[in-house]
Amino acid sequence: MMNKFCKTGLSALAMSTILGGSAMADEINYVMGVVGNAIEVLEETVKPWEEETGHTVKIVTMPSSTSDQFAQYRLWLAAGTSDIDLYQTDVIWAPQLADHFVDLSEAAKDVLPDHFQAVIESQTVDGRLVAMPLYTDAAALYYRSDLLEKYGKEVPKTWEELTATAQEIQDAERAEGNNNMWGYVWQGNAYEGLTCDALEWVKSFGGGQIVEPDGTISINNEAAAKALDLAASWVGTISPEGVLSYQEEEARGVWQTGNAVFMRNWPYAYSLSNSDDSAVKGKFDVAPLPAGDAGPAATLGGWNVAVSKYSDNQEAAISLAMYLAGPAGQKLRALKSSHLPTIATLYDDAEIAEETPLIPRWKEVFESAVPRPSAPTKGKYNEVSAKFWSAVHDTLAGNGSAAENLEILELDLEDVKGSEW
Helix, strand or coil, X not given: CHHHHHHCCCCHHHHHHHHHHHHHCCEEEEEEECCCCHHHHHHHHHHHHHHHHCCEEEEEEECCCHHXXXXXXXXXXXXXXXCCCEEEEECCCHHHHHHHECCCHHHHCCCHHHECHHHHHHCEECCEECCEEEEEEECEEEEEHHHHHHCCCCCCCEHHXXXXXXXXXXXXXXXXCCCCCEEEECCCCCCHHHHHHHHHHXXXXXCCCCECCCCCECCCCHHHHHHHHHHHHHECCCECHHHHHCCHHHHHHHHHCCCEEEEEECCHHHHHHCCCXXXXXXXXXXXXXXXXXXXXXXXXXXXXXXXXXXXXXXXXXXXXXXXXXXXXXXXXXXXXXXXXXXXXXXXXXXXXXXXXXXXXXXXXXXXXXXXXXXXXXXXXXXXXHHHHHHHHHHHHCCCCCHHHHHHHHHHHHHHHHCCCC
């Protein structure tokens, strides 16, 4: 075990801490959002590291909303607090928080080729590696295989097919007495998650990426409006009115109690849906998200771990970050949480394939993955995303048409951009 930790980039001082045992032990404060079984899995994952190093990990929990997490992180980091040693960070935050994190390039130099290079590049700002990847993400379409078989339906390959199939099965199930059945649940609350959902709709209809890689604001177009109008038509028909306040866990709650035909969610919901207390255990499968006029699209997600430059325990914190991002940490997370590894060889791991068959199948989804425009909009990304999800939420709620809201959004984004991003 010690050799493995050495390989992950432990410094000489960290090694001396290991050899010295608990006499030099540090308590590492790790902050993260609470989604699904994330706390239990992290506690299990860090046990080997704690036993080997003598250090301990204290988990500081945050709300599941990424928008709320980001706001709190910025407050802590702007104040230079040393209370937090490690931050679990969304893939889009690197350009905005880079100045507050330790450069991990030297510690990670021997293991970087093991990871997907696109993910490493997403966490590299001005040549500094500001976070190590824990897992990557691309959303899936969860579907009730038992219900599709019951009604003789195929897995929908387009959004129009999903709309029709969801409506037909929902109506039929309600006619049989299940009045709680809905056709499709997803994330419609006004937060970062809605940006992910809506970017998939817009991109799949050929409506671009909100702001293109060259910085051009592209969102005000007919294809984007068509995509949002279709999504708005789901609210109150195949999706409950309450979907406008759903985040990931609210959607999973409806799905996992057996009251939805389809669900859009991240891979973390796969293992939970197959748990013993799940009403859909053994009754579902997953597929890539449906296509629009321009093909399928899945918003690229993923989480990373960054070491605060204000930490008083940087050596131990770097050691833990490297362990969590290494093969042992990523494999356990894949087995327990169905999180997608960023280490390519783990996609060929037989144990992972048997326990979580979604993972080896998800290589094809990454071929249609679309990044959020955090790179071209730099430090202004959160403001751009907030403007976008607000315009989308207004459209979904019936406050103006998609065309009207996108025209206003374009003007707002021009103001945010100013002379340059």
